[in-house]
Amino acid sequence: MLVLSFLLATAPAQFQQLEILDQNIRSYADAEPIDKRLKLAQCPDDPIIVPAVGGVVVVRCPTLGWRIRVPVRTASGSTKSAHIVIRKGDMIECVTDGLGFAVSAQMIALDDASIGQSLRVKSLTSPTPMTAVAKKRGLAAF
Template sequence: MRPALLPTAIAAAAAIAVAPAAAAGFQNLTDLDVAVAAHMGAEIGEPGGARAPVDRRLKLKACPEAPAVSGPVLGAAVVRCEPVGWSIRVPLKLDAATRSSAASPASRVKEEDAVSRGQAVRLTVEGTGFAISRTMIADKNGKIGDMISVRADRMAKPILARVVDIGEVSVPGS
């Protein structure tokens, strides 16, 4: 090995050796996958289980006790670590039978408006292994399945979203 490359090789070896130690302060995401699978009674990708593994880019502070899993709530399992204060939603793969048994009574009533103009609604955007939500304001009334515009405040640019439940909207294609 050339003498000029030796410091680079030593630095790379040190970084590899330190990486597991740096990760020790973070929650093991595989443990969260296992907890969700145990709670839901289905593995990742199976009906009733998580759609995908928890996003590996997450850096959650390690929970000193086993995180609590609840749900399904609005198509996701909720994983919480009360002592530390973090909470994540893990999107579930729900088939028609699972969806109808987990659905809220409000989602069964499609004839009535699920969202009213001026109402605060939760906008959810889902991706592979994660879901993000934010409170928005509905610009008009909408039934489940309708496309309506929502905005963060009166001056903000509207976003087109689909009504999925009472007080719940999602971005199309999510």
């Protein structure tokens, strides 16, 4: 029992690196920084970042079951339509990638979106809409 206590006491605590998580969130939206006092267990997979909806970005680790909501900064006086890069009805390329692979497909945008904003897209072969994030004009990612 003493050996087990010693091992637990000397094992380094594996916490999620919040600075890296902040950088990843900023690729989706201009969000507030994560509170550095949080001690989230290190996610064995890449945490899933759900694009901004309702003024927050949701970050979750399904493997460990933790989830945080990060508020998005709002620019007062900015016109949303001036920054739209994808328009409803546009044929766009949707991309998803991972370690050693990338897949893309042509889809139809069901919403207008600016960079970093989520939008619904529909495949040419399936009637079920999916959610993607606008990356640039004509390009979105899952």
